[in-house]
Amino acid sequence: MQCTVTSIQSLAAGFFHLSLTPEKPLGPITPGQFVMIRCGESTDPLLRRPMSVADFEADGSRLGLLVQIAGRGTGTISRLDKGDQLDLIGPFGQGYSVPPEARTIVIVAGGTGVAPFMTLTPTLVSQGKDVHVLLGARTKELLLMEEWFLHAGASLHVATDDGSKGFDGLVTALMMERLDHMEEPPDMALACGPAGMMRAVAALAEHNNIPCQVSLENSMACGFGACLGCVAHVRGEKRYVTVCRKGPVFDSREVLI
Protein backbone atom coordinates (compact mmCIF):
# COMPACT_ATOMS: atom_id res chain seq x y z
CA MET A 1 0.00 0.00 0.00
CA GLN A 2 1.47 3.33 -1.05
CA CYS A 3 1.34 6.08 1.59
CA THR A 4 2.11 9.78 1.34
CA VAL A 5 4.38 11.28 3.96
CA THR A 6 2.43 14.21 5.44
CA SER A 7 5.04 15.17 8.01
CA ILE A 8 8.41 14.08 9.30
CA GLN A 9 9.64 15.51 12.57
CA SER A 10 12.87 14.97 14.42
CA LEU A 11 12.25 14.10 18.09
CA ALA A 12 15.79 13.63 19.38
CA ALA A 13 19.13 12.65 17.92
CA GLY A 14 18.39 9.49 15.94
CA PHE A 15 14.63 9.50 16.52
CA PHE A 16 11.82 10.88 14.41
CA HIS A 17 8.04 10.82 13.98
CA LEU A 18 6.58 10.06 10.59
CA SER A 19 2.97 10.81 9.68
CA LEU A 20 1.47 8.90 6.75
CA THR A 21 -1.71 8.97 4.69
CA PRO A 22 -2.35 5.64 2.94
CA GLU A 23 -3.92 5.76 -0.54
CA LYS A 24 -6.80 3.78 0.98
CA PRO A 25 -7.62 3.57 4.71
CA LEU A 26 -5.92 0.53 6.26
CA GLY A 27 -9.04 -0.33 8.28
CA PRO A 28 -9.33 -0.68 12.06
CA ILE A 29 -6.06 -0.70 14.02
CA THR A 30 -5.48 -1.93 17.58
CA PRO A 31 -2.69 -0.25 19.58
CA GLY A 32 0.24 -2.66 19.60
CA GLN A 33 -0.30 -3.79 16.02
CA PHE A 34 2.50 -3.11 13.54
CA VAL A 35 3.08 -2.35 9.87
CA MET A 36 5.92 -3.55 7.62
CA ILE A 37 7.76 -0.69 5.92
CA ARG A 38 9.75 -1.00 2.71
CA CYS A 39 13.00 0.99 2.81
CA GLY A 40 13.13 2.14 -0.82
CA GLU A 41 12.74 0.22 -4.08
CA SER A 42 16.12 -1.47 -4.15
CA THR A 43 16.68 -5.05 -2.96
CA ASP A 44 19.38 -3.80 -0.60
CA PRO A 45 18.27 -3.48 2.14
CA LEU A 46 15.90 -6.25 1.18
CA LEU A 47 13.43 -6.85 3.97
CA ARG A 48 10.67 -4.62 5.26
CA ARG A 49 11.08 -3.18 8.75
CA PRO A 50 8.38 -3.89 11.34
CA MET A 51 7.14 -0.77 13.14
CA SER A 52 4.53 -0.38 15.81
CA VAL A 53 1.70 1.96 14.84
CA ALA A 54 1.89 5.00 17.13
CA ASP A 55 -0.89 7.58 16.70
CA PHE A 56 -3.63 6.83 14.17
CA GLU A 57 -7.16 7.54 12.97
CA ALA A 58 -9.63 4.80 13.91
CA ASP A 59 -10.24 3.80 10.27
CA GLY A 60 -6.55 3.73 9.40
CA SER A 61 -6.82 6.77 7.12
CA ARG A 62 -3.78 8.29 8.85
CA LEU A 63 -1.07 6.78 10.97
CA GLY A 64 2.06 7.89 12.74
CA LEU A 65 5.26 5.94 13.39
CA LEU A 66 8.11 6.52 15.81
CA VAL A 67 11.34 5.54 14.15
CA GLN A 68 14.77 5.04 15.63
CA ILE A 69 17.59 5.18 13.10
CA ALA A 70 19.25 1.81 13.61
CA GLY A 71 20.91 1.19 10.27
CA ARG A 72 20.70 1.77 6.53
CA GLY A 73 17.00 0.90 6.22
CA THR A 74 15.73 3.28 8.87
CA GLY A 75 18.37 5.79 7.69
CA THR A 76 16.72 5.81 4.25
CA ILE A 77 13.32 6.37 5.84
CA SER A 78 14.72 9.25 7.91
CA ARG A 79 15.64 11.11 4.72
CA LEU A 80 12.08 11.10 3.35
CA ASP A 81 10.40 14.46 2.81
CA LYS A 82 6.84 15.63 3.10
CA GLY A 83 5.02 14.50 -0.06
CA ASP A 84 7.25 11.43 -0.63
CA GLN A 85 5.78 7.96 -1.01
CA LEU A 86 6.34 5.08 1.37
CA ASP A 87 5.26 1.47 0.79
CA LEU A 88 3.80 -0.39 3.76
CA ILE A 89 1.70 -3.47 4.43
CA GLY A 90 -0.41 -4.19 7.48
CA PRO A 91 -1.58 -3.68 10.12
CA PHE A 92 -0.55 -7.10 11.41
CA GLY A 93 -0.61 -9.00 14.69
CA GLN A 94 -2.43 -8.81 17.99
CA GLY A 95 -2.36 -5.57 19.95
CA TYR A 96 -2.87 -4.83 23.64
CA SER A 97 -6.13 -6.03 25.09
CA VAL A 98 -7.37 -4.39 28.28
CA PRO A 99 -10.49 -6.00 29.78
CA PRO A 100 -13.33 -3.63 30.72
CA GLU A 101 -13.11 -4.59 34.42
CA ALA A 102 -9.47 -3.47 34.71
CA ARG A 103 -9.67 -0.11 36.50
CA THR A 104 -6.06 0.81 37.21
CA ILE A 105 -3.44 0.40 34.53
CA VAL A 106 0.32 0.90 34.71
CA ILE A 107 2.03 1.52 31.39
CA VAL A 108 5.82 1.17 31.22
CA ALA A 109 7.59 2.31 28.06
CA GLY A 110 11.22 2.68 27.09
CA GLY A 111 12.58 4.49 24.02
CA THR A 112 10.35 4.07 20.94
CA GLY A 113 8.32 1.65 23.09
CA VAL A 114 6.06 4.63 23.80
CA ALA A 115 4.57 4.24 20.29
CA PRO A 116 1.70 1.79 20.95
CA PHE A 117 0.61 3.79 24.00
CA MET A 118 0.14 7.09 22.18
CA THR A 119 -3.41 6.21 21.15
CA LEU A 120 -4.09 3.63 23.85
CA THR A 121 -3.48 6.00 26.78
CA PRO A 122 -6.15 8.59 25.91
CA THR A 123 -8.53 5.78 24.98
CA LEU A 124 -8.14 4.11 28.39
CA VAL A 125 -8.47 7.49 30.13
CA SER A 126 -11.68 8.20 28.20
CA GLN A 127 -13.05 4.88 29.47
CA GLY A 128 -12.66 6.25 33.00
CA LYS A 129 -9.64 4.16 33.90
CA ASP A 130 -6.89 5.31 36.21
CA VAL A 131 -3.82 5.24 33.95
CA HIS A 132 -0.23 5.64 35.16
CA VAL A 133 2.35 6.12 32.42
CA LEU A 134 6.03 5.54 33.24
CA LEU A 135 8.44 6.66 30.54
CA GLY A 136 12.09 5.75 30.58
CA ALA A 137 15.11 6.80 28.56
CA ARG A 138 18.87 7.08 28.94
CA THR A 139 18.77 10.90 29.12
CA LYS A 140 16.12 13.64 29.21
CA GLU A 141 16.76 14.41 25.52
CA LEU A 142 15.77 10.87 24.62
CA LEU A 143 12.44 10.92 26.46
CA LEU A 144 10.07 10.61 23.52
CA MET A 145 6.58 12.12 23.24
CA GLU A 146 6.56 13.35 26.86
CA GLU A 147 4.38 16.34 25.86
CA TRP A 148 1.88 14.04 24.23
CA PHE A 149 1.47 11.98 27.41
CA LEU A 150 1.25 15.15 29.54
CA HIS A 151 -1.93 15.98 27.63
CA ALA A 152 -3.30 12.45 27.55
CA GLY A 153 -4.98 12.67 30.94
CA ALA A 154 -2.83 10.00 32.60
CA SER A 155 -0.62 10.36 35.63
CA LEU A 156 2.85 10.69 34.08
CA HIS A 157 6.20 9.81 35.62
CA VAL A 158 9.54 9.81 33.85
CA ALA A 159 12.84 8.14 34.63
CA THR A 160 16.29 8.75 33.11
CA ASP A 161 19.27 6.47 33.51
CA ASP A 162 21.55 9.49 34.06
CA GLY A 163 19.12 11.29 36.36
CA SER A 164 18.88 14.33 34.05
CA LYS A 165 15.11 14.37 34.49
CA GLY A 166 12.58 12.78 36.81
CA PHE A 167 13.44 9.58 38.64
CA ASP A 168 17.16 8.87 38.68
CA GLY A 169 17.50 5.31 37.42
CA LEU A 170 15.84 2.65 35.35
CA VAL A 171 12.15 2.88 34.56
CA THR A 172 11.71 -0.52 36.21
CA ALA A 173 13.05 0.90 39.48
CA LEU A 174 10.55 3.74 39.04
CA MET A 175 7.83 1.14 38.56
CA MET A 176 8.82 -0.55 41.81
CA GLU A 177 8.59 2.79 43.58
CA ARG A 178 5.21 3.63 42.07
CA LEU A 179 3.81 0.21 43.05
CA ASP A 180 4.86 0.96 46.65
CA HIS A 181 3.04 4.29 46.49
CA MET A 182 -0.20 2.86 45.19
CA GLU A 183 -2.82 1.93 47.80
CA GLU A 184 -3.88 -1.09 45.81
CA PRO A 185 -1.91 -2.91 43.14
CA PRO A 186 -2.92 -2.01 39.60
CA ASP A 187 -5.19 -4.41 37.71
CA MET A 188 -2.86 -4.59 34.78
CA ALA A 189 0.61 -3.67 33.53
CA LEU A 190 1.42 -2.99 29.86
CA ALA A 191 5.02 -2.77 28.70
CA CYS A 192 6.91 -2.00 25.52
CA GLY A 193 10.62 -1.33 25.16
CA PRO A 194 13.96 -3.14 25.19
CA ALA A 195 13.77 -6.86 26.05
CA GLY A 196 15.69 -6.39 29.30
CA MET A 197 13.22 -3.74 30.44
CA MET A 198 10.22 -5.89 29.57
CA ARG A 199 11.69 -8.90 31.37
CA ALA A 200 12.13 -6.78 34.50
CA VAL A 201 8.61 -5.31 34.23
CA ALA A 202 7.14 -8.79 33.72
CA ALA A 203 9.06 -10.18 36.72
CA LEU A 204 7.88 -7.32 38.91
CA ALA A 205 4.28 -7.66 37.72
CA GLU A 206 4.28 -11.41 38.26
CA HIS A 207 5.79 -11.01 41.72
CA ASN A 208 2.88 -8.71 42.58
CA ASN A 209 0.27 -10.88 40.83
CA ILE A 210 -0.46 -8.22 38.25
CA PRO A 211 -1.40 -9.47 34.76
CA CYS A 212 1.14 -8.04 32.35
CA GLN A 213 1.27 -7.70 28.57
CA VAL A 214 4.52 -7.20 26.69
CA SER A 215 5.29 -6.50 23.03
CA LEU A 216 8.06 -8.63 21.52
CA GLU A 217 10.37 -7.39 18.82
CA ASN A 218 11.99 -10.50 17.31
CA SER A 219 13.57 -10.08 13.90
CA MET A 220 11.14 -11.06 11.18
CA ALA A 221 11.31 -11.28 7.41
CA CYS A 222 7.65 -11.09 6.39
CA GLY A 223 5.40 -9.97 9.26
CA PHE A 224 2.45 -12.15 8.23
CA GLY A 225 3.29 -15.70 9.27
CA ALA A 226 5.09 -17.07 6.21
CA CYS A 227 8.79 -16.99 7.14
CA LEU A 228 8.56 -18.47 10.68
CA GLY A 229 11.64 -16.42 11.54
CA CYS A 230 10.19 -14.42 14.42
CA VAL A 231 8.98 -17.18 16.72
CA ALA A 232 8.96 -16.87 20.51
CA HIS A 233 9.46 -19.77 22.89
CA VAL A 234 6.32 -20.74 24.81
CA ARG A 235 7.14 -20.82 28.51
CA GLY A 236 7.49 -24.25 30.00
CA GLU A 237 6.86 -26.02 26.69
CA LYS A 238 8.94 -27.23 23.78
CA ARG A 239 6.93 -25.13 21.40
CA TYR A 240 7.20 -21.86 19.48
CA VAL A 241 4.58 -19.29 18.46
CA THR A 242 4.92 -16.70 15.70
CA VAL A 243 5.41 -13.22 17.13
CA CYS A 244 3.93 -11.61 14.01
CA ARG A 245 0.61 -13.46 14.18
CA LYS A 246 0.05 -14.56 17.78
CA GLY A 247 1.82 -11.45 19.06
CA PRO A 248 3.63 -9.11 19.05
CA VAL A 249 1.69 -8.47 22.28
CA PHE A 250 1.61 -11.46 24.62
CA ASP A 251 0.65 -12.12 28.21
CA SER A 252 4.06 -12.08 29.88
CA ARG A 253 3.43 -15.53 31.42
CA GLU A 254 2.89 -17.07 28.01
CA VAL A 255 6.30 -16.61 26.34
CA LEU A 256 10.00 -16.23 27.09
CA ILE A 257 10.93 -12.57 26.67
Added chain:
Amino acid sequence: MDLNVDFAGIKLKNPLVGASGTFGYGLTYEKFFDLSLIGGFCTKGLSMKPREGNPTPRICETPSGMLNAIGLQNVGYEKFATKKMPKLRKISTAVIANFFGETMEEYIELAAKLDALEGIHGLEMNISCPNVEKGGAAFGTDIRVTEAVVKGCRAVVKNKPLIVKLSPNVADIAEFARACEGSGADGLSVINTLVGMAIDIKNRKPILANVTGGLSGPAIRPVAVRMVWQCYKAVKIPIFGIGGVASAKDVVEFIMAGASAVQVGTMNFVSPDIIPQLAEELPELLVRLGAASVSELVGVAHGG
Protein backbone atom coordinates in the same frame (compact mmCIF):
# COMPACT_ATOMS: atom_id res chain seq x y z
CA MET B 1 -0.21 -14.74 -24.66
CA ASP B 2 0.14 -18.39 -23.76
CA LEU B 3 1.56 -18.65 -20.26
CA ASN B 4 0.52 -22.28 -19.75
CA VAL B 5 3.24 -24.71 -18.81
CA ASP B 6 3.07 -28.48 -18.51
CA PHE B 7 5.74 -29.24 -15.95
CA ALA B 8 6.33 -33.00 -15.95
CA GLY B 9 2.56 -33.44 -16.14
CA ILE B 10 1.68 -30.72 -13.65
CA LYS B 11 -0.54 -28.19 -15.42
CA LEU B 12 0.52 -24.67 -14.47
CA LYS B 13 -1.56 -21.75 -15.77
CA ASN B 14 1.57 -19.65 -15.68
CA PRO B 15 5.25 -20.45 -14.99
CA LEU B 16 5.18 -18.79 -11.54
CA VAL B 17 5.15 -20.96 -8.46
CA GLY B 18 5.60 -20.07 -4.78
CA ALA B 19 8.77 -21.67 -3.40
CA SER B 20 8.71 -24.02 -0.44
CA GLY B 21 9.48 -22.42 2.90
CA THR B 22 8.32 -19.00 1.78
CA PHE B 23 4.72 -19.80 1.04
CA GLY B 24 3.41 -21.60 4.15
CA TYR B 25 0.65 -23.96 3.06
CA GLY B 26 -0.61 -21.37 0.58
CA LEU B 27 -3.49 -20.16 2.73
CA THR B 28 -1.28 -17.50 4.40
CA TYR B 29 -1.34 -15.59 1.12
CA GLU B 30 -5.11 -15.66 0.60
CA LYS B 31 -5.45 -12.30 2.33
CA PHE B 32 -3.20 -10.73 -0.32
CA PHE B 33 -4.56 -12.24 -3.55
CA ASP B 34 -6.65 -14.96 -5.17
CA LEU B 35 -4.44 -18.07 -5.20
CA SER B 36 -5.99 -19.20 -8.50
CA LEU B 37 -4.01 -16.40 -10.20
CA ILE B 38 -0.68 -18.19 -9.75
CA GLY B 39 0.74 -21.29 -11.40
CA GLY B 40 0.98 -23.07 -8.09
CA PHE B 41 3.01 -23.31 -4.93
CA CYS B 42 5.22 -25.71 -3.01
CA THR B 43 4.21 -26.33 0.58
CA LYS B 44 6.46 -25.81 3.58
CA GLY B 45 8.60 -28.94 3.80
CA LEU B 46 6.54 -31.71 5.38
CA SER B 47 7.74 -34.50 7.65
CA MET B 48 5.79 -37.42 9.11
CA LYS B 49 5.70 -35.85 12.57
CA PRO B 50 5.32 -32.14 13.36
CA ARG B 51 8.61 -30.32 13.98
CA GLU B 52 9.14 -27.29 16.17
CA GLY B 53 12.23 -26.01 14.38
CA ASN B 54 15.36 -24.23 15.61
CA PRO B 55 15.88 -21.76 18.44
CA THR B 56 16.06 -18.04 17.59
CA PRO B 57 17.56 -15.95 16.04
CA ARG B 58 16.50 -17.88 12.95
CA ILE B 59 16.95 -15.21 10.30
CA CYS B 60 19.36 -12.47 9.42
CA GLU B 61 19.34 -9.94 6.59
CA THR B 62 22.34 -9.88 4.26
CA PRO B 63 23.12 -7.75 1.16
CA SER B 64 20.15 -8.32 -1.22
CA GLY B 65 19.34 -11.50 0.62
CA MET B 66 18.79 -13.24 3.89
CA LEU B 67 20.03 -16.20 5.89
CA ASN B 68 17.54 -18.54 7.45
CA ALA B 69 17.81 -21.48 9.79
CA ILE B 70 14.15 -22.19 10.52
CA GLY B 71 14.93 -25.85 11.15
CA LEU B 72 12.19 -27.42 9.03
CA GLN B 73 9.37 -26.35 11.36
CA ASN B 74 6.14 -27.83 9.96
CA VAL B 75 2.74 -29.11 11.07
CA GLY B 76 3.47 -32.72 10.09
CA TYR B 77 1.70 -34.93 7.55
CA GLU B 78 -1.50 -35.67 9.53
CA LYS B 79 -2.37 -32.07 10.28
CA PHE B 80 -1.51 -31.03 6.74
CA ALA B 81 -3.74 -33.74 5.26
CA THR B 82 -6.69 -33.15 7.58
CA LYS B 83 -6.55 -29.40 8.28
CA LYS B 84 -4.94 -27.77 5.22
CA MET B 85 -5.91 -30.03 2.31
CA PRO B 86 -9.71 -29.63 2.58
CA LYS B 87 -9.24 -25.89 2.00
CA LEU B 88 -6.58 -26.31 -0.68
CA ARG B 89 -8.76 -28.70 -2.70
CA LYS B 90 -11.20 -25.86 -3.33
CA ILE B 91 -8.53 -23.63 -4.88
CA SER B 92 -7.72 -23.87 -8.56
CA THR B 93 -3.93 -23.86 -8.40
CA ALA B 94 -1.24 -26.55 -8.49
CA VAL B 95 -0.33 -27.77 -5.01
CA ILE B 96 3.12 -29.33 -4.88
CA ALA B 97 3.94 -31.08 -1.61
CA ASN B 98 7.52 -30.49 -0.52
CA PHE B 99 8.70 -33.21 1.86
CA PHE B 100 11.71 -34.63 3.63
CA GLY B 101 12.65 -37.38 6.02
CA GLU B 102 15.32 -37.98 8.60
CA THR B 103 15.73 -41.55 7.38
CA MET B 104 15.32 -43.32 4.07
CA GLU B 105 12.24 -45.07 5.53
CA GLU B 106 10.59 -41.79 6.46
CA TYR B 107 11.16 -40.39 2.95
CA ILE B 108 9.56 -43.44 1.38
CA GLU B 109 6.66 -43.68 3.82
CA LEU B 110 5.83 -39.99 3.35
CA ALA B 111 6.25 -40.12 -0.44
CA ALA B 112 3.72 -42.97 -0.60
CA LYS B 113 1.25 -41.09 1.58
CA LEU B 114 1.52 -37.88 -0.44
CA ASP B 115 1.21 -39.83 -3.69
CA ALA B 116 -2.15 -41.10 -2.45
CA LEU B 117 -3.36 -37.77 -1.06
CA GLU B 118 -6.15 -36.27 -3.15
CA GLY B 119 -5.55 -32.69 -4.25
CA ILE B 120 -1.74 -32.89 -4.43
CA HIS B 121 -0.53 -32.31 -7.99
CA GLY B 122 3.10 -33.20 -7.55
CA LEU B 123 5.79 -34.03 -5.01
CA GLU B 124 8.99 -32.10 -4.45
CA MET B 125 11.67 -33.94 -2.47
CA ASN B 126 13.83 -31.77 -0.27
CA ILE B 127 17.20 -33.51 -0.21
CA SER B 128 19.09 -30.28 0.24
CA CYS B 129 17.93 -28.43 3.32
CA PRO B 130 21.21 -27.51 5.00
CA ASN B 131 19.82 -26.61 8.40
CA VAL B 132 19.26 -29.70 10.45
CA GLU B 133 22.16 -31.91 11.42
CA LYS B 134 20.37 -35.14 10.75
CA GLY B 135 18.23 -33.84 7.90
CA GLY B 136 18.68 -32.95 4.27
CA ALA B 137 22.38 -32.22 3.86
CA ALA B 138 23.55 -35.83 3.92
CA PHE B 139 20.94 -36.97 1.41
CA GLY B 140 21.57 -34.21 -1.12
CA THR B 141 25.35 -33.95 -1.08
CA ASP B 142 26.34 -37.62 -1.41
CA ILE B 143 25.59 -38.89 -4.88
CA ARG B 144 24.97 -42.54 -3.84
CA VAL B 145 22.61 -41.51 -1.05
CA THR B 146 20.82 -39.18 -3.47
CA GLU B 147 20.34 -42.00 -5.96
CA ALA B 148 19.12 -44.39 -3.28
CA VAL B 149 16.56 -42.02 -1.80
CA VAL B 150 15.23 -40.92 -5.19
CA LYS B 151 14.92 -44.54 -6.35
CA GLY B 152 13.23 -45.46 -3.08
CA CYS B 153 10.64 -42.72 -3.44
CA ARG B 154 10.21 -43.33 -7.17
CA ALA B 155 9.23 -46.92 -6.46
CA VAL B 156 6.27 -45.81 -4.33
CA VAL B 157 5.26 -42.61 -6.15
CA LYS B 158 3.10 -44.11 -8.88
CA ASN B 159 0.49 -41.46 -9.61
CA LYS B 160 2.20 -38.10 -9.45
CA PRO B 161 5.25 -36.33 -10.81
CA LEU B 162 8.26 -36.59 -8.52
CA ILE B 163 10.51 -33.52 -8.50
CA VAL B 164 13.85 -33.38 -6.69
CA LYS B 165 15.02 -30.07 -5.22
CA LEU B 166 18.79 -29.99 -5.56
CA SER B 167 21.33 -28.67 -3.12
CA PRO B 168 23.73 -26.09 -4.56
CA ASN B 169 26.27 -27.03 -1.90
CA VAL B 170 28.02 -29.61 -4.07
CA ALA B 171 31.03 -29.48 -6.37
CA ASP B 172 29.20 -30.48 -9.57
CA ILE B 173 25.43 -30.00 -9.60
CA ALA B 174 25.10 -31.50 -13.10
CA GLU B 175 26.27 -34.84 -11.72
CA PHE B 176 23.44 -34.76 -9.16
CA ALA B 177 20.95 -33.70 -11.84
CA ARG B 178 21.93 -36.74 -13.95
CA ALA B 179 21.79 -39.03 -10.92
CA CYS B 180 18.23 -37.88 -10.15
CA GLU B 181 17.11 -38.28 -13.74
CA GLY B 182 18.68 -41.74 -13.84
CA SER B 183 16.91 -42.66 -10.60
CA GLY B 184 13.51 -41.84 -12.02
CA ALA B 185 12.90 -38.19 -11.11
CA ASP B 186 10.36 -36.41 -13.35
CA GLY B 187 11.70 -32.91 -12.75
CA LEU B 188 14.25 -30.83 -10.82
CA SER B 189 14.07 -27.72 -8.66
CA VAL B 190 17.29 -25.75 -8.90
CA ILE B 191 18.40 -24.43 -6.41
CA ASN B 192 17.83 -24.66 -2.68
CA THR B 193 19.64 -22.15 -0.42
CA LEU B 194 23.42 -21.81 -0.22
CA VAL B 195 24.99 -22.42 3.17
CA GLY B 196 26.20 -19.17 4.68
CA MET B 197 26.78 -17.43 7.98
CA ALA B 198 27.09 -14.00 9.54
CA ILE B 199 28.85 -12.82 12.70
CA ASP B 200 27.59 -10.34 15.26
CA ILE B 201 30.84 -8.39 15.66
CA LYS B 202 29.68 -6.58 18.80
CA ASN B 203 28.98 -9.81 20.65
CA ARG B 204 31.72 -11.76 18.86
CA LYS B 205 29.50 -14.70 17.91
CA PRO B 206 27.42 -16.04 15.02
CA ILE B 207 24.11 -14.19 14.53
CA LEU B 208 22.03 -17.31 13.92
CA ALA B 209 21.44 -19.65 16.86
CA ASN B 210 22.09 -22.49 14.42
CA VAL B 211 25.42 -20.84 13.46
CA THR B 212 24.91 -21.43 9.72
CA GLY B 213 21.85 -20.80 7.59
CA GLY B 214 20.58 -20.93 4.04
CA LEU B 215 21.27 -17.87 1.90
CA SER B 216 18.43 -16.82 -0.41
CA GLY B 217 17.19 -13.76 -2.28
CA PRO B 218 18.44 -11.75 -5.27
CA ALA B 219 22.04 -12.14 -4.00
CA ILE B 220 22.10 -15.80 -5.12
CA ARG B 221 20.44 -15.32 -8.51
CA PRO B 222 23.59 -15.49 -10.68
CA VAL B 223 24.62 -18.73 -8.95
CA ALA B 224 21.15 -20.17 -9.50
CA VAL B 225 21.07 -19.15 -13.17
CA ARG B 226 24.45 -20.81 -13.69
CA MET B 227 23.27 -24.03 -12.03
CA VAL B 228 20.03 -24.12 -14.06
CA TRP B 229 22.21 -23.67 -17.15
CA GLN B 230 24.41 -26.62 -16.14
CA CYS B 231 21.46 -28.88 -15.27
CA TYR B 232 19.68 -28.04 -18.53
CA LYS B 233 22.74 -29.24 -20.41
CA ALA B 234 22.86 -32.42 -18.33
CA VAL B 235 19.25 -33.68 -18.34
CA LYS B 236 16.05 -33.87 -20.39
CA ILE B 237 13.57 -33.56 -17.50
CA PRO B 238 12.04 -30.11 -16.82
CA ILE B 239 13.63 -27.70 -14.34
CA PHE B 240 12.15 -25.17 -11.92
CA GLY B 241 14.53 -22.21 -11.74
CA ILE B 242 14.75 -20.84 -8.18
CA GLY B 243 16.92 -18.12 -6.71
CA GLY B 244 16.07 -14.50 -6.05
CA VAL B 245 13.42 -13.95 -8.73
CA ALA B 246 12.24 -10.36 -8.21
CA SER B 247 11.04 -9.20 -11.64
CA ALA B 248 9.64 -10.44 -14.96
CA LYS B 249 13.15 -10.04 -16.41
CA ASP B 250 14.48 -12.48 -13.83
CA VAL B 251 11.78 -14.98 -14.80
CA VAL B 252 12.83 -14.78 -18.45
CA GLU B 253 16.50 -15.07 -17.51
CA PHE B 254 15.88 -18.39 -15.75
CA ILE B 255 13.72 -19.64 -18.63
CA MET B 256 16.38 -18.77 -21.19
CA ALA B 257 18.96 -20.60 -19.04
CA GLY B 258 16.80 -23.71 -19.28
CA ALA B 259 14.03 -23.50 -16.66
CA SER B 260 10.54 -24.55 -17.79
CA ALA B 261 9.04 -22.54 -14.92
CA VAL B 262 10.32 -20.60 -11.94
CA GLN B 263 9.68 -20.52 -8.24
CA VAL B 264 9.54 -17.24 -6.36
CA GLY B 265 10.83 -17.43 -2.79
CA THR B 266 12.27 -14.73 -0.59
CA MET B 267 10.61 -11.88 -2.51
CA ASN B 268 7.20 -13.14 -1.30
CA PHE B 269 8.23 -11.87 2.13
CA VAL B 270 8.94 -8.40 0.75
CA SER B 271 5.99 -8.14 -1.68
CA PRO B 272 3.41 -10.76 -0.76
CA ASP B 273 1.54 -10.23 -4.04
CA ILE B 274 4.65 -10.41 -6.24
CA ILE B 275 3.65 -13.64 -8.01
CA PRO B 276 0.32 -12.38 -9.43
CA GLN B 277 2.10 -9.11 -10.25
CA LEU B 278 4.75 -10.98 -12.25
CA ALA B 279 2.00 -12.99 -13.98
CA GLU B 280 0.55 -9.67 -15.11
CA GLU B 281 3.87 -8.19 -16.24
CA LEU B 282 5.27 -11.26 -17.98
CA PRO B 283 3.10 -11.22 -21.18
CA GLU B 284 4.15 -7.66 -21.99
CA LEU B 285 7.83 -8.54 -21.64
CA LEU B 286 7.42 -11.66 -23.76
CA VAL B 287 5.80 -9.56 -26.52
CA ARG B 288 8.69 -7.11 -26.38
CA LEU B 289 11.08 -10.04 -26.75
CA GLY B 290 9.13 -11.34 -29.73
CA ALA B 291 8.00 -14.54 -28.04
CA ALA B 292 4.53 -16.06 -28.48
CA SER B 293 4.74 -18.37 -25.48
CA VAL B 294 6.85 -19.18 -22.45
CA SER B 295 7.78 -22.61 -23.74
CA GLU B 296 9.48 -21.34 -26.90
CA LEU B 297 12.05 -19.49 -24.75
CA VAL B 298 13.09 -22.44 -22.60
CA GLY B 299 16.84 -22.86 -22.91
CA VAL B 300 17.23 -20.47 -25.87
CA ALA B 301 20.40 -19.00 -24.35
CA HIS B 302 22.09 -22.31 -25.15
CA GLY B 303 21.74 -21.61 -28.88
CA GLY B 304 20.37 -23.87 -31.61
